[in-house]
Amino acid sequence: MRVVLVGSEADRARLRARMNGSMTVVGEFESLGAARSAELAADAILLAPPVPVASAFSRTEPLTPREVQVLELLAEGLPNKAIAARLGVSDQTVKFHVAAISGKLGAANRTDAVRRAVRRGLIAL
Numbered sequence: 001m002r003v004v005l006v007g008s009e010a011d012r013a014r015l016r017a018r019m020n021g022s023m024t025v026v027g028e029f030e031s032l033g034a035a036r037s038a039e040l041a042a043d044a045i046l047l048a049p050p051v052p053v054a055s056a057f058s059r060t061e062p063l064t065p066r067e068v069q070v071l072e073l074l075a076e077g078l079p080n081k082a083i084a085a086r087l088g089v090s091d092q093t094v095k096f097h098v099a100a101i102s103g104k105l106g107a108a109n110r111t112d113a114v115r116r117a118v119r120r121g122l123i124a125l
Contacts, residue, residue, distance in 0.1 A: 002026045004035045007048030015048040018124055049121055061104055063122060070097040072123050075114045 004027045005012045012028050019025075026042050029035040035045050063071065066087075073083045080098070084091040098110060105120075107113035117123045 001044065002042045004029065004038070004040055004042045004045045005048055006030070006032050006035045006045060008050065011048035011050050014121060015046060018121065049119065063101060063104060067097055067101050067104075068122065070094060071101055071113065071117050074098070074101075074110055075117070075123055075125060 001023045003023045003025055005015055005025055006029050007015065008030065016025065027035065027038055027040045029038065032045070032047070069087060070083060073086060078086070080091045080094040084094045087094070098113070101107070101117075102109070102113050105113050105116045107116050114123070118125055
């Protein structure tokens with residue numbers, strides 16, 4: 001997929017790092033207007049989310065690699081038993097991870113956890 005990145009230099013760099021080479025970047029711009037006026041042949045324009053000031057200086061505990069895996073599977077809409085089967089753990093372990101994720105993100109439920117993770121750039125949909 002060919003994409004154009006929009007945002008500050010630092011925000012675009014974070015987005016490129018999260019993409020892990022999964023897409024071809026055909027252009028980068030500071031503003032959406034500049035990206036659109038360039039008329040590049042691209043499949044999508046990706047807006048690089050800025051790091052909110054509050055979370056940039058937050059001292060909250062980061063998610064563990066396993067919690068990120070669980071969060072990615074939550075984002076796919078999988079129930080605990082399906083997540084457990086994919087990861088080779090018990091559904092009680094998944095339940096524990098979901099509770100830890102919700103607590104760390106300040107989320108009220110699974111959907112809220114996924115929403116907050118996407119907004120913070122922890123996972124991509």
